[in-house]
Amino acid sequence: MKKIFPIKGAIQNYAWGGKEFIPDLMRLRNADSQPFAEVWLGAHQRGPAQLIVDGEEMSLKDFLEKNPEALGEKVINKFGKRLPYLFKVLDVNKMLSIQTHPTKEAAEIGYYAEEKTGIPITAFNRNYKDDNHKPEVMVAMTEFWLLHGFKSLEAIEEVLKSVPEFKMLLEYYQRILHKEVDNKLFHFYKNLMEMSQKTVDEILQPLAERLSLDFVVKKLPKNSPDYWAALAFRDNMLEGGHFDRGVFSIYIFNLVCLQEGEGIFQDAGIPHAYLEGVNMELMANSDNVFRGGLTVKHVDVNELLEHMTFEAVVPNVLTGTEIDRGVKVYQTPAPDFELTRIFLKEFEKYFCEKAMTPETLIVMKGEVIVKSGKEEFRLERGGAFFATSGSEYTLASYRGAEVFKAAVP
Ligand SMILES: [Zn+2]
Structure with a gap:
């Protein structure tokens, strides 16, 4: 199947979320002033995005289970029949826990060991929610404050x-x-x-x-x-x-302030905590988090110490590599994902002749007309779509736009 579909992200109302950015982005009312922390544009079971298929909603997770060919052979061979990445918009109003994530090998060992002991996956003291690593790259959409790695x-x-x-x-x-x-x-x-x-x-x-x-x-x-x-x-x-x-x-951790458009990569073992701001975040599809405080959630000191990298870190602020006019890639060593930022000026176009892997795109500024064969739809700020592996599409904008794209490298 070579096709594109509009998608709607899943909202997570965690208590640390802001009350305005995401409702405004998604054109949602927030009459009772709820926190809107994250929009998930992925196939994770805890909040799959909804695909619009022939006018009907269908979860991206169900869609990919029924149509694994949409992932493409390259992704299936490397990651199995699942979307390797999870793409998010975050609005951090109150600081998040200090955390670190395991390597792929450690996650596999830890997950299967916990499965054997019979601790339910939803238990408070469960450490491994899945068998995957969770490297993360993020790009600031506003001034963004975070803690990242040990100081010297x-x-x-x-x-x-x-x-x-x-x-x-x-x-x-x-x-x-x-x-x-x-x-x-x-x-x-x-x-x-x-x-x-x-x-x-x-x-x-x-x-x-x-x-x-x-x-x-x-x-x-x-x-x-x-x-x-x-x-x-x-x-x-x-x-x-x-x-x-x-x-x-x-x-004792580096206090980092990113400006809009600047990014940072968090590999396995790097302690970090998001303090304040809005960002786009792209990570491996996992929920494995070890916490080191600033939280009422489970803190397992032994696991934390085992998976943390005890080395001074000089934060490497990513500004993106321009691979084409107005197209910047935030390169990381992670095999699971690649984040691209596309700027379209008035009346400019972006061509994708063939998506080599499943792609997810979201309009963060302006509006775009998305075209693929006979398919055509307009997306305003906050609008998103999913392109199956092998599909071709064109983005065009009358007013100019800024679009973020998640794909597999
Ligand atoms: Zn993290």
Whole structure:
């Protein structure tokens, strides 16, 4: 089957979502002010997109099960009969948990081991939801703040020195720095994650008190970890008024601010947390997340430590490689997906002579006329379509447009 279909994404109303961007993008009413966190444009069982087939809705997951040839031979040979990627729009209003994702090999071992023990897939303490890895690439649609990878050893020492409440931590850290141990970051982070809740509270309580005053009078700039720590103290307290140890990570991970159009890639093992902003995110089709705080969800410290990469990271901000006029690819080493951004000026066209893999496209600005053979439809901002492997199509725009495309490289 070589064809294109309009699709409607599945909305996820997670509590951290914003209330305006996604309802506005999808032209949905939000009368009772619900959080709209994500739009999923994929075939994942927890929220498949709906395909419009001859005027009727059908889930993309069901469609691909009935028509696996739509995936194309190349994808089926490499990934089996499933869409390898999951494409999303995210609107982060409140910070997300600190997390890391497993490698493919680790996910396979972990998933089948948990299946054997009989822990239900929906259980609170279930770590592996599937047998897949979850590398992620994202591109900011607004100014976007996130934590990404460990700072250098020196930068961590500097930041600990700058916070008087971390005096004890600093002394401990400096002892590790001067010790002959293999992995200093591992030892320090493990200590933070295994510290008693009582000690965590004793360190963070005075910090929270000091920062809350500065936060209220707007004295904290966003490029300071203090700002995000103050937000976490406001929004992320644990049950019983305890402090979330994830706050330490706000200081020891790189605080990154992406401008619109800039992207970043998160490979297996890189700790990260999204703090604020709207982005397009493309990832392998998986839900395997190990959390390290800033969450009320399950935190399994042993799994987290096992799958985290304890190396300093210099954030590699992606600006996209122009492969054609107005067409930029955000290249990553992931075999599962490739994210492309297409700019169309007024009356410009984009030709796809043959989609080599299943493609998913969404209009983020302007409008486009999509044509494939006799098929033709118009998509406004927020509109999306799915192109089966082997299909050809043309995008044209009278007013100009910006379109994001997910495909398999
Ligand atoms: Zn992630």
